[in-house]
Amino acid sequence: MLSRLFTGYCLIVYAFLLAPIFVVVAASFNAGNFLTFPPQGLSLRWYVVFFENEVFMRAIRTSLWVAALTACISTVIGTAAAIYAVRHAGRMKDTVRVAMLAPLLLPEVLTAIALLFFFYAVGMGTRTMAGMVIGHVVITLPFVFMNVVASLESFDPALDLAARSLGAGRYARFRRIMLPLIKPGVIGGALFAFIISFDTFTISFLLKGIGTSTLPIQLFDYLRTNFTPEAAAVSSVSIAMTIAVVVVIEKVLGLRIHRF
Amino acid sequence: MTEVRISHLTKSFGAGPVVDALSLTIGHGEFVSLLGPSGCGKTTTLRMIAGFEDADSGVIAFDGSDVSRVPAEKRDIGMVFQNYALFPHMTVAQNLAFGLEMRKIPAAEIRTRIARVLDMVQLGTMTERYPSQLSGGQQQRVALARAIVIEPRILLLDEPLANLDAKLREEMRVFIRDIQRRVGITTVYVTHDQAEALSMSDRVVVMFGGRIAQTGAPADIYDRPATRQVAGFVGQVNVIEGVVETASGEGGHVRLPFGTIEAPRIGAATPGARVALALRPEAVSLVPPAGAGWQGRVVSRHYGGNLVDYRVAMADGTVIHAQTFPTTQFEPGAEVGVHADAARLWPLGD
Numbered sequence: 001m002l003s004r005l006f007t008g009y010c011l012i013v014y015a016f017l018l019a020p021i022f023v024v025v026a027a028s029f030n031a032g033n034f035l036t037f038p039p040q041g042l043s044l045r046w047y048v049v050f051f052e053n054e055v056f057m058r059a060i061r062t063s064l065w066v067a068a069l070t071a072c073i074s075t076v077i078g079t080a081a082a083i084y085a086v087r088h089a090g091r092m093k094d095t096v097r098v099a100m101l102a103p104l105l106l107p108e109v110l111t112a113i114a115l116l117f118f119f120y121a122v123g124m125g126t127r128t129m130a131g132m133v134i135g136h137v138v139i140t141l142p143f144v145f146m147n148v149v150a151s152l153e154s155f156d157p158a159l160d161l162a163a164r165s166l167g168a169g170r171y172a173r174f175r176r177i178m179l180p181l182i183k184p185g186v187i188g189g190a191l192f193a194f195i196i197s198f199d200t201f202t203i204s205f206l207l208k209g210i211g212t213s214t215l216p217i218q219l220f221d222y223l224r225t226n227f228t229p230e231a232a233a234v235s236s237v238s239i240a241m242t243i244a245v246v247v248v249i250e251k252v253l254g255l256r257i258h259r260f
Numbered sequence: 261m262t263e264v265r266i267s268h269l270t271k272s273f274g275a276g277p278v279v280d281a282l283s284l285t286i287g288h289g290e291f292v293s294l295l296g297p298s299g300c301g302k303t304t305t306l307r308m309i310a311g312f313e314d315a316d317s318g319v320i321a322f323d324g325s326d327v328s329r330v331p332a333e334k335r336d337i338g339m340v341f342q343n344y345a346l347f348p349h350m351t352v353a354q355n356l357a358f359g360l361e362m363r364k365i366p367a368a369e370i371r372t373r374i375a376r377v378l379d380m381v382q383l384g385t386m387t388e389r390y391p392s393q394l395s396g397g398q399q400q401r402v403a404l405a406r407a408i409v410i411e412p413r414i415l416l417l418d419e420p421l422a423n424l425d426a427k428l429r430e431e432m433r434v435f436i437r438d439i440q441r442r443v444g445i446t447t448v449y450v451t452h453d454q455a456e457a458l459s460m461s462d463r464v465v466v467m468f469g470g471r472i473a474q475t476g477a478p479a480d481i482y483d484r485p486a487t488r489q490v491a492g493f494v495g496q497v498n499v500i501e502g503v504v505e506t507a508s509g510e511g512g513h514v515r516l517p518f519g520t521i522e523a524p525r526i527g528a529a530t531p532g533a534r535v536a537l538a539l540r541p542e543a544v545s546l547v548p549p550a551g552a553g554w555q556g557r558v559v560s561r562h563y564g565g566n567l568v569d570y571r572v573a574m575a576d577g578t579v580i581h582a583q584t585f586p587t588t589q590f591e592p593g594a595e596v597g598v599h600a601d602a603a604r605l606w607p608l609g610d
Contacts, residue, residue, distance in 0.1 A: 158345035161312055164332040165339040166359030166410060176358070180349045 028232035035229050046229040059218035070136040070197035075190040078144025086152040100145045112206035132207040136197040144189030151185025261288035262322050262413040262446050269318035278304045280470035293449045293457035296467035302450045311335045338407030342419040344399045346391040353387040359410035377409040397428045415447040454494045466490050488608050491538045498539040504529045518574035519554040527607035536608045543604035544582035547597040554598040558590050
């Protein structure tokens with residue numbers, strides 16, 4: 001009885017989470033001229049409009065580039081920070097941890113304004129994509145850090161000693177022993193960084209360079225003057241891309257390491 | 261084979277020294293156990309030999325050359341860890357190959373060496389298994405194989421049998437010692453289990469509080485313990501105290517609170533001085549009460565299969581621990597004659 005209640009409860013939660021996605025995807029197949037639900041007739045016409053829209057296509061390319069760069073940089077820095085915090089920080093461990101998670105505690109808009117002032121103060125401004133990527137790295141770092149810390153906590157330090165006793169230097173120990181064992185955390189962190197960067201609005205809005213609008217910004221711009229199902233098509237493609245990235249990375253790199 | 265010479269090795273963590281000016285030489289191919297309670301410094305000593313900890317002062321030399329500043333990965337040691345520390349993402353063969361790959365050994369030779377060592381530990385068919393697919397005993401043997409396949413100068417074992425069940429533990433004692441003899445490797449074995457230390461070692465080093473309390477062959481440690489602490493830690497013991505009445509040669513006549521005994525050795529004690537004598541429980545036998553000799557009353561009896569454990573209260577209240585074969589048994593409460601094998605009495609220092 002209790003387990004049936006629990007199953008029902010889970011279903012309600014899932015419905016709550018997934019219903020908006022369902023509505024958006026359904027609305028994108030609308031044949032009519034306005035963003036309505038339920039859709040009026042079935043058609044792919046708004047997808048065609050979207051894929052022929054040069055502005056949206058450029059925004060998607062920008063978004064993918066920024067997300068990929070952010071994921072790479074964030075993963076390297078976040079992994080290094082996590083290894084330091086867990087293995088080498090000693091009594092400083094909690095301090096390092098709080099410092100690394102600080103970006104989560106600040107409202108994103110404050111982080112963005114602070115970075116904006118900083119970029120102008122150092123003369124970098126926001127003419128290029130660099131500022132936005134740095135901003136994305138700042139907000140995604142805690143996610144990489146937390147993921148890698150979690151997998152490092154279950155890494156047995158004796159394995160490192162065993163590898164040392166067998167003659168392995170620092171690099172060989174990292175490459176052959178630690179990295180394969182914390183891989184799920186590293187990849188999980190990279191996925192978070194990619195998805196958060198791909199979806200984030202506030203940071204991008206304030207830090208975007210000239211002609212470097214990401215998809216969420218372009219969509220926001222579009223919705224200010226239009227209300228066609230093209231917006232739903234954009235969202236659906238964005239959702240599909242996010243899912244595709246997760247699936248591809250899972251298949252190629254594997255989120256599991258042990259056979260058992 | 262390598263000789264390990266440790267001199268005045270000291271290491272502190274915060275408060276007092278964990279290892280305190282320890283000096284010890286381990287001969288070529290010798291099997292030495294470091295035995296002591298937890299916190300006695302035995303594991304820290306082993307970790308310093310391995311190079312995982314730096315000594316505060318003192319020297320560790322392999323065959324005369326100081327390795328104190330050589331990092332662990334260059335010391336050429338094989339180590340077996342208490343939890344085995346097998347690489348979970350590698351098969352048995354990959355675990356064994358790791359150390360050989362680090363030494364840039366050609367692939368063909370790696371294969372033959374792995375096959376030979378796995379044969380030795382009787383795991384020849386397990387090469388493609390992952391550690392999680394092996395039993396505890398098998399993992400233990402893989403860990404041993406991984407440590408010896410690199411043909412290290414010294415083999416270090418840190419409580420390797422602590423996680424195995426009792427029966428397997430006894431089999432592995434014989435197994436490890438057998439392999440160590442065949443390979444002929446200098447071995448340091450850390451344990452808190454006196455039975456392991458006694459049954460496996462050429463020499464046992466008993467440690468308390470970071471210092472060596474006694475070093476000697478297993479029989480020396482057991483039959484001729486240097487101090488009360490050693491006697492009490494290595495096996496069970498009755499410490500009986502008395503006053504020397506007369507001395508003759510090495511021995512003397514000792515008056516105890518519940519009788520007298522002719523001790524063949526009284527150490528440095530002179531007539532009139534107090535002496536503490538170690539008497540192992542299996543050197544005490546119980547007989548039906550007779551007029552002469554020590555008398556006591558059985559307080560408790562514990563049947564242990566091969567031996568029966570008695571506590572016997574003597575006339576003055578002293579409790580003597582006796583272990584006898586179960587052929588004749590006495591009920592709790594029974595009056596008994598207590599007979600001590602005087603040849604097994606050993607005077608203890610402080």
